[in-house]
Amino acid sequence: MDSVRNPYTPNAGAAPEFVVGREEQTTAFKVLLRRLSMGRTEQSMIITGLRGVGKTVLLNEFGDIARESRWEVVELEARKHDDTRFRQMMFSQLRAALLRLSPRARWTDRGRRAAAALSSFALSINQDGTWSVTWDVDPAEGYADHGDLGLDLTDVFVAIGEVAREQSSGLALLVDEVQFLRAPQLEALIQAIHKTVQRKLPITFVGAGLPQIAELAGDAKSYAERLFKFPKIDSLSDEDARLALSEPALAEEVLFEAEALDLALEITKGYPYFLQELGYQVWGVAELDRITRADVVVAREAYEAKLDSSFFRVRLDRSTPLQTAYMRAMAELGPEPQKAGDVARIMNRESTQLGPTRAELIDMGLLFTPEHGYAAFTVPEFDKFMKRAVPKLVVPDVQRRRSLSDR
Incomplete structure (x- = not known):
């Protein structure tokens, strides 16, 4: 078949042509945004699951939903940064979000207060002992300058949350690979969100990561289990897995035969990334306007070789x-x-x-x-x-x- 028309997307974080099986999580996120916008509280969430189940895809979907709801979105992939680099990264992203929420020329007192809090948060000592900040806004004295990451980030979140409420908007901080945050950084994020919940501000932190995140969050702050939901996503149900393969093909006027789907599910166990990789390889060997069981048999070797040389191998090589x-x-x-x-x-x-x-x-x-x-x-x-x-x-x-x- 025409490779240009191949509807399957075995790429890291790439959204499939047809997303299925995650309606519960997307509905919960929409409820979260709506309740926060109304000044009510709702548990944020940290999605957990193995590699290849679609956590990043789901987080990207949340970003689209938030933007459609006129919320500002900050998207981060966690790295093993020290606390200084973490501050720099958070300052850069939150400054941009503040300017989108409220352009500098239109700042009210709340806008100026949030900007000053960000300046305090980003202060650093140069080698000559002088203080510097990366934009020309004077820092706020006694605000986000405690020298404690959790207290400082809390002040910043509260200040930006007040600006978001003033602008009838909100801020969604979406963090992928949460398990790579250092313990003080995860603790600071949880602490800051806890305060915004108490103030009923429209700001939320939604994360995604490996299954140990629920335990790490609980270790960071004992109240994390009450502050967050921890939905676990896994392989798709048989029905959803069949749809994930058959619907993209059908959109290209190609029939994925039932026996071919049976074998595809047996091979992939319904894991989203594996479904996309197998679908991609099958498309390359199928002919005319249908995909048969024989096509899946032929494509299986290329499918396994591709997984071995990329998805699996990059982990073993480390x-x-x-x-x-x-x-x-x-x-x-x-x-x-x-x-x-x-x-x-x-x-x-x-x-x-x-x-x-x-x-x-x-x-x-x-x-x-x-x-x-x-x-x-x-x-x-x-x-x-x-x-x-x-x-x-x-x-x-x-x-x-x-x-x-x-x-």
Whole structure:
């Protein structure tokens, strides 16, 4: 078939031609915006799920919904920045949002107060000991200048929230990869949103990240579980998965036959990214105006090769030999969450020896802890890939590695 007409989008964060199965989350977000606009409170949300289930796509959809509702939107992808860089990033984004909410020439007292709070938030000490800020607005004394990230960000959120309410608008802060925020940064965001809820201001923080986020948020602030909803998104239902494949093809006047859909669901397990990748590969081998089971069979090898060389491989390539061995041992035990002691046993090591390796993999976003003492892959089907990519488990000598490093 014509590759230009290929309706499938196996790209990171790219919205599919036909989005299904996420109506509950989009409805909840619309309710959130409407209630905040009315001066009422509503729980914000942090979406959790494995890689490839569509968290970023859903967050982008939220951005579109917010803009259609005349809200200002700040979209961030969290990075492992230190607190100074985090302040700089937040200042840059929030300054732009303030200027969109209220152009400088039309600032009221609230607008000027918010700008002054941002100046205080962004103050830094130069090497010569002088103070500087990145725009020509004098800082507010005693406001967003506490030297505490949580207190300072709270002052800024409240000030901007008051401007948004004055302008009959709102501010939606959408943060992807929340798990990469440092603990003080996540704590500061939660603390700031908590205060805006108390003031009934139209400002919200909605995030997306790996499954451990709910636990991290609870550790940051005990009231996070009351401040946020934590909807989990996973693979699509059979019905929605079929629609995700058949409807884009139908829009191009191509029929995706029922038997072809059956095999496609068996291969992909309904994971959104996998559906898009398989659909893309099948389109390349199908002929005329229909997609058959035989087409799916032919495309399967190219589909798996593409996942192995990109989606899976980029994660494995980041790992050290010991980290690779740890993940290979987990794969040997199966796709379910695995106990640290069982993984260590497979590797003929003690759990205490491998504790740092496990922690590194969690910090890298390759594993998460669904419950105490267990770890699981953050990528669906990663256990099968590890067996294909690393046919034999080879464990580096941990003790020798440590003794050499000590020298």
